[in-house]
């Protein structure tokens with residue numbers, strides 16, 4: 655059986671990239687030989703290949719919410735997988751509205767897609783993405799059980815945390831969320847909790863640097879995201895085996911280093927800690 659693991663493909667919080675920054679959010683979960691992409695932020699296609707996963711080997715895609723840093727590359731991912739030989743439908747589970755994005759993507763690429771159908775004899779692209787609306791609760795996903803928890807990411811209501819349970823291990827992805835008490839029972843005993851995190855001390859500097867927003871950006875960050883020390887406490891209370899931080903905000907400020915992240919998170923968490931970087935692979939077979 656292949657290794658059970660999580661690979662953090664993109665670990666940056668928010669949609670903007672600049673010279674030297676990480677890529678926005680997507681994560682790979684591989685449990686019991688089943689391969690799931692969670693979120694499809696910019697760079698996910700390259701990230702999958704760099705993680706050694708053929709684009710034709712994805713078994714399912716789950717989108718946690720419809721902020722662009724979590725699904726901007728979904729269409730390009732499918733199109734690229736299609737040109738790389740994808741010929742079976744892949745389930746895509748996400749919030750209501752994802753189908754509209756997919757239809758819009760297909761329409762925007764109509765010239766190229768119809769050309770390749772005629773010219774290269776490819777199968778139809780549209781049915782390869784088998785989109786369904788995500789629902790709270792538990793559902794089977796291949797050999798896994800996927801549990802879905804509505805988290806707290808205002809003003810978006812349809813924003814979710816995910817838990818994947820296999821035969822011998824489990825992984826929890828928080829999605830974008832403020833700290834919520836429900837995360838503790840949801841993540842209980844998991845082999846890994848991948849939780850979004852924010853360094854409160856870096857928020858003022860970040861807002862000053864962005865330059866084209868107003869105070870609403872700071873207010874959004876503070877009520878919709880999770881300070882690292884509180885993430886540590888959630889992991890500790892949930893008794894997870896490992897904690898990884900992703901969706902780091904800020905992550906392109908040289909004044910805030912890995913040490914800052916560790917110090918903040920350690921206020922609540924004493925177990926194995928990974929401050930996410932793009933391409934970081936974490937085994938669940940420990």
Ligand SMILES: [Zn+2]
Pocket residue numbers: 667668679721723724830901
């Ligand atoms: Zn985000």
Ligand SMILES: [Zn+2]
Pocket residue numbers: 719721807830
């Ligand atoms: Zn978000």
